[in-house]
Amino acid sequence: MDTVKQEDIKKRIRGLAGAAGISGLGFTTAAPLEKTRRHFDEAIAEGHIPAGSVPSEKTLARLVDPAGRLKTAKTVVTACLSYHTGEPTPDDAGLGTIAPYTRANYYGELESRLAGVAAVMEEEFGATTRVSSNYVSLAEKPLAARSGLGFYGKHGIIISPGYGSFIVLGEIVTDLEVEPDEPLAMNCGECTACMKACPTGAIAKPGRVNRKVCIQYIGERRGSVPHDIREVWGARLYGCSTCQDVCPFNRDIPAAAPEAPRAYVGSAAPLADVIGIGEAGFRKRFDGNQIGMREVNVIRRNAIVAAGSSGVEALAAPLEICLNDPDPMIRGHALWALARLLGRGARGVLESALVREWDPETRREAETALDAMA
Ligand code: SF4
């Protein structure tokens, strides 16, 4: 295929994406991401990926090679969609906040728009395509950077000129040959605002987030939230955007998110409701959204941690109900939250928990809280 024809194809794809309301587009080759492989290896070696999340050799090989998605891949069309609505994050006591990126399923929005573009690519150019957004088996961010869609901020997130980092990423992997775009000659310069603002110090070095202490990462997974992280958890129900909120590239950007996006769940939810939510209620409230893809008790645990720091004593009632929950993770975090919320007023509850609690980790929660009161 000659260069002129490639340019026409590129123009056509850009036109289709623009018409579909996609915020930005880039083109890169399907060559493996050698630098990303080294980045993963270093992050693992330096202990910044929790043991249970270290990818296998096979997964790593797939992550850094678009051919894992499509054997005959020649090009990756990268894309971004703004999720910036300008909607403020509420700070009412008793509400658990939802990070802007996850207030709706923007990944699904981008993926369906890309599917429309890919369908035309198949029809008009005979291309084979694979479409995804937030696809766990392909490293999207380095492809976005290599295609000039944006550049890496020190918080490890892609910043796209004009839209900042308030974007989700997606891609079309295709066997169509298209001339690649150049990476952007942009960087953060001397700024370190995100590194300073992160409440847990998770940005270990520019471009490297220590997932072991990143609230965003911890909030998605089951397990005990380390005590020092609970202390700075704040009102977060799901997601953390502190490192993005302080970024100068996110100032004065347009509210360019799609209107009426799918699976919109709002900017916050009452903690009392989420602490006591059952599987059916959880599905009803969060299905189709990233939150609904998590285990219900992970989200309840997040709500419990947020309740502990809320200062809302009325939340003690739903927290006490959690002490009879079959899941020790829920009981343990509820004990911590009651102690933090009520101080010495929680002594009785903690002592009775010690009488009947069988789970060693949950017992330790009660003992630690009582020790702190001694
Ligand atoms: S998401 Fe939150 S915890 Fe994670 S690096 Fe950013 S500010 Fe820190």
Ligand code: SF4
């Ligand atoms: S806050 Fe500063 S250092 Fe962090 S990503 Fe934005 S520009 Fe870069």
